[in-house]
Amino acid sequence: MSSTDPCPACSWTSERQRCCSYESRIKLFYEASDRGVWSLGSKLVLKDRGPNSFPTCEVQTTQFVQEKTSITVPTFVDSWEEDGHTLILMKRIPGEPLSSAWPKLSIAEKENIAQQTAENLLQLRDIHSDKIQGIGGRPVYSNFLFPNRKGYGFPHGPLATDDELWGEMEKSLHEDMSEAARIRLRSRMPPATPYTFTHGDLTNVNIMVHNGSLTGIIDWEHSGYYPVWWGVCLYLGSR
Known part of the structure; x- marks a missing residue:
């Protein structure tokens, strides 16, 4: 240039x-x-x-x-x-992302922020829907739950049953997984209900902190009603 x-x-x-x-x-x-x-x-x-x-x-x-x-x-x-x-x-929510603050925090501050974040997320666990969907019956956009090599931008749902959910999830597995593995995975997939309101992208860059305390949670654009186990899967996948 x-x-x-x-x-x-x-x-x-x-x-x-x-x-x-x-x-x-x-x-x-x-x-x-x-x-x-x-x-x-x-x-x-x-x-x-x-x-x-x-x-x-x-x-x-x-x-x-x-x-x-x-x-x-x-x-x-x-x-x-x-x-x-x-x-x-x-x-702007005061503070900095937890990803930036983490190396500077004491053990006590880390434990405090973890406790505060958990208490926040527990409030979401009581918000349910009869379908996997976004607010107002809109579809959800999640490249984590429904991987797509082309990236984001593909709507999914509303989905009302485990079979409908699996049908959407399986579309991304055909190229990377054998039929036997897909059958085994489907048999072990836990029930998705109750469909629970979930942040959808809760990584340490979206948790804001200041002076060793939680100040807020940002970036709710991926949020919606997801399988009850999806928040745990997201956490484990981000580690």
Whole structure:
């Protein structure tokens, strides 16, 4: 890229930078596929989801969690559609991701955060549905439960029985697993009910902490009603 070529994210050029002492407080701090997340100073965060991202009801889902539980989640300022993009403006939860803080925490602080996170998640265990689905009867988007080499963006559900669930899960197994192994796996799959509200992507980057305490849980875009055992599988898979 030459000095006159604009940055595709912010349109700034190195030539303009040399001619100006301006230093932006707006920073791109996460990007994946055609999605980006910007910090707007220290108070706000802007999510920009491009037209190739899977559909999201993150605002509605997060507000649902806010209404049904005492879990601290992001507060939304505004959201809108523009040129095929979905833009979501929200207040920043204080602190830093647990992934960054972990090496600096004492044993007591780690145990405290673990206890607080468990207490938060227990609140979700009482929220049930008669189907595997997103909020408002929407499908769920989970490349973890339904692996797909093409990535995210494939809707699943609503699904009302274990056989329907297995039918969707099995689609991704044909290339990697023998028929005998698939039969054995199906016979050992535990019942999926009660379909339980689950974060869907609860890794240490989505747990916010400060001064040795939990400050909130972010990124609820993958959330929905999943098999009762799915939250445990996600935890074990992320270790």
